[in-house]
Amino acid sequence: MAGARILTRSFYQRDTVKVAPDLIGKHLVRVTVNGEMVGRIVEVEAYRGRDDPASHAFRGLTPRNAPMYGDPGHAYIYFTYGNHYCLNITTQKAGSPGAVLLRAVEPIEGIRLMKHFRPNVGDTELTSGPGKLTKALAIDKTLNEQDMTKEGPLFVTNPGRSESEIYQSTRIGISDGQDKPWRFYVNGNPYISKRHGLREARFLQR
DNA sequence: CTCTCGATTACCT
């Protein structure tokens, strides 16, 4: 049964920088009335709180970033650049802000449906960026604060296979916080976003 | 209330 493999609250209730690489290789599942879509997570970034100048939570609690302060394992979805939604999964215990931005997935199931929501693009362009994947998977702010630790419209499962070639680098599209190498990705995967961070290196699991 | 600019993308040269 699919429910048994869904990532639990305790998986997310840890240091964001530990959770982020552990999400690589997991399956993001999106259930809609039109069908189910599954993407393998191949690129993520960790964002924390007061110690992270790139984070929305750097300057404290606001209406937008409130999910980052809530219980772990929930969706934090924000709108940016007047066009795009970005999907994060909240981490760390309530009151301790953190979230992992999902930057790219590899389409696994429901590719026809993804192309319906994001027409006229090649396969590798379908979900190779934070705004691209939310459009392909029909994710917008109506799913903000959705609990992702149980079966429903949006959750994450463990497919059982471990991920080998995880690399890390600085994060993409930020101005502050470039000292922190908190972007994690599957090296060489054709579905990661094409732009590159600095300090690319193999991630050593501890 | 006004203003700036963004955890981006697509399309241009």
Added chain:
DNA sequence: GGTAATCGAGAGC
């Protein structure tokens, strides 16, 4: 490699 599109959050007055 450069930049327009597009709009809401949040900072500042």
